[in-house]
Amino acid sequence: MAHRSILILPEDSERPIAAGIHAAKQSIKIKMFLFSDPQLVDAVIAAKKRGTRVQVMLNPSRRSGEHENDATRKLLESAGIEVKDSNPAFGLTHEKSMIVDNRWAFIQSMNWDTKNLTQTRDYAIITSHRDEITELAGCFDADWSRQKFEPGVQSNLIWCPGDGRERIAGFIDQSKHSLIVQNERFQDPVIIERLVRAALRGVKVHVMTKAPHTLKQEKLLEGVSGLRLLDDVGIKVHRVKGLHGKMLLADRARAIIGSINLAPGSFDDRRELAIAISDEPIIKRLEKTARQDWKHSCTMDLTDHGLVADLKDRAEELDLRC
Numbered sequence: 051m052a053h054r055s056i057l058i059l060p061e062d063s064e065r066p067i068a069a070g071i072h073a074a075k076q077s078i079k080i081k082m083f084l085f086s087d088p089q090l091v092d093a094v095i096a097a098k099k100r101g102t103r104v105q106v107m108l109n110p111s112r113r114s115g116e117h118e119n120d121a122t123r124k125l126l127e128s129a130g131i132e133v134k135d136s137n138p139a140f141g142l143t144h145e146k147s148m149i150v151d152n153r154w155a156f157i158q159s160m161n162w163d164t165k166n167l168t169q170t171r172d173y174a175i176i177t178s179h180r181d182e183i184t185e186l187a188g189c190f191d192a193d194w195s196r197q198k199f200e201p202g203v204q205s206n207l208i209w210c211p212g213d214g215r216e217r218i219a220g221f222i223d224q225s226k227h228s229l230i231v232q233n234e235r236f237q238d239p240v241i242i243e244r245l246v247r248a249a250l251r252g253v254k255v256h257v258m259t260k261a262p263h264t265l266k267q268e269k270l271l272e273g274v275s276g277l278r279l280l281d282d283v284g285i286k287v288h289r290v291k292g293l294h295g296k297m298l299l300a301d302r303a304r305a306i307i308g309s310i311n312l313a314p315g316s317f318d319d320r321r322e323l324a325i326a327i328s329d330e331p332i333i334k335r336l337e338k339t340a341r342q343d344w345k346h347s348c349t350m351d352l353t354d355h356g357l358v359a360d361l362k363d364r365a366e367e368l369d370l371r372c
Contacts, residue, residue: 056332057174058339059160064167066176068093070150074102079149079190081107081136083309084161085122095129107193109143110135137193140211141319144309147186155183157207157325159295159309170294171232171343173307175325175332182206182325193321210322214310218298219244221326225253225300230340232258232290232297235311236276249283258347261289262360278352288347296324299336304328
């Protein structure tokens, strides 16, 4: 019977991901923005050595020009693993996914980076649903061969570029009582508008994001302007230390998890992937985790004074480390 489960990091650790790799017998397909964790690198190489076909697509560089995957690429290629840059049709590939033996798929918010696997709040959905795996494999094969990919109709999978903005906006519009959103970026005007409208029609909206000082200086005003609009209509905006996951939870019944930041670049220019779910055990665990994160979060001061103070605290913290 088809099944879905959830990984919540850092509590669940990387072990279930490694176990999926170790269980592979025929094939592994990996698409990753950042892949540097030694244990997962070793697991993938071990899979190749025992005869599993391994294909890996790595994002070649960040927008800043950093080539963080070069060392991993060399290790994988030296082991005989097929490695390609992700599809150059996109500004970058931010999708994080793995397909094992065309039987199991991992759809993730986390990179395969030791920090994401051990320190940050992140999520992954593991699915054995045939239609989801077929669609995910279809996208992988299309990106691998530099072909155009056409997502399925009425799929649980949400793709960018594509209908990602429309799907997430519709998810917000359908919320009736409560909406919890965890994301690093709140910059897309359409999504900001939908969150404002949800609050105005009486939905209790809770937003969790990262502290402003984690943004690059030139992106600070852009990064907080959307949050200020949310704050203006009474939406509670909190900062969560170590937040990297991208998650929406509506009415304690529906959720979206994946790689998509709520920013125009993510919707329009990057290969991104998320999945819509309503499995009761997953929803219950998500709600428990979100409420725990909220309890340990802090109200974000979005005034000019508050932003300056946040930047000052960050500068002093860095000085103490020097």
